[in-house]
Amino acid sequence: xQQLNQSPQSMFIQEGEDVSMNCTxxxxxxxxxxxxxxxxxxxxxxxxxxxxxxxxxxxxxxxxFGITRKDSFLNISASIPSxxxxxxxxGQEWGAGNKLVFGAGTILRVKS
Amino acid sequence: xxxxxxxxxxxxxxxxxxxxxECRSLDFQATTMFWYRQFPKQxxxxxxxxxxxxxATYEQGVEKDKFLINHASLTLSTLTVTSAHxxxxxxxxxxxxxxxxxxxxxxxxxxxxxx
Numbered sequence: 001x002q003q004l005n006q007s008p009q010s011m012f013i014q015e016g017e018d019v020s021m022n023c024t025x026x027x028x029x030x031x032x033x034x035x036x037x038x039x040x041x042x043x044x045x046x047x048x049x050x051x052x053x054x055x056x057x058x059x060x061x062x063x064x065f066g067i068t069r070k071d072s073f074l075n076i077s078a079s080i081p082s083x084x085x086x087x088x089x090x091g092q093e094w095g096a097g098n099k100l101v102f103g104a105g106t107i108l109r110v111k112s
Numbered sequence: 113x114x115x116x117x118x119x120x121x122x123x124x125x126x127x128x129x130x131x132x133x134e135c136r137s138l139d140f141q142a143t144t145m146f147w148y149r150q151f152p153k154q155x156x157x158x159x160x161x162x163x164x165x166x167x168a169t170y171e172q173g174v175e176k177d178k179f180l181i182n183h184a185s186l187t188l189s190t191l192t193v194t195s196a197h198x199x200x201x202x203x204x205x206x207x208x209x210x211x212x213x214x215x216x217x218x219x220x221x222x223x224x225x226x227x
Contacts, residue, residue: 031214033215033216035218040221041220041221042116042118042205042207042219042220042221043205043218044218045114045215045216045217045218048215088155088156090216092214098144098146098161098209098214098216099146099158099161100146100158100207100216102156103155105154105155
């Protein structure tokens with residue numbers, strides 16, 4: 001079945017530093033999504049990518065849909081304490097009924 | 113826009129009882145809703161996909177008689193955990209999509225503890 005490899009598994013960074021995380025898949029996706037989940041909450045959509053090569057920003061967040069359609073990255077610039085949480089990538093493939101395949105998540109901790 | 117609510121946010125029940133969790137799309141019509149289960153420090157695991165007015169499609173290994181799903185309207189889906197046991201304790205999260213946009217918007221989750 002579909003697998004998404006998300007890395008790194010966790011990061012502990014200094015406030016103000018930039019952060020980068022990525023996901024790769026064994027097959028092609030038509031949509032890549034990045035979510036953030038706080039403890040005890042549901043995931044919140046950060047960025048949605050629909051087109052290969054697409055680069056999209058949302059404030060300090062930037063994400064790209066890889067040209068091969070098998071990967072995506074998320075960058076966070078100038079991290080702040082409220083960036084703490086778990087970040088998940090998720091992919092959708094054509095004809096899969098909108099089902100999402102999730103990465104294992106990246107735990108982000110920020111030291112102020 | 114694209115707000116999804118869940119009720120209750122947490123529930124504690126005795127073993128053997130049934131628990132119903134509601135998922136509502138508040139400001140859009142959701143042709144498709146999804147139910148996930150999440151264990152501590154793990155990713156989301158899709159349990160089933162539900163389309164309004166039709167039977168849910170369950171993922172492999174998920175017991176449909178154990179986890180009853182009803183999607184009676186374009187804004188409401190329910191998940192009933194029947195005869196709950198301690199191993200059913202988990203964080204249950206729903207999501208909804210309009211179909212045309214395909215992006216899934218998640219509810220805040222329901223934490224279930226079965227004693």
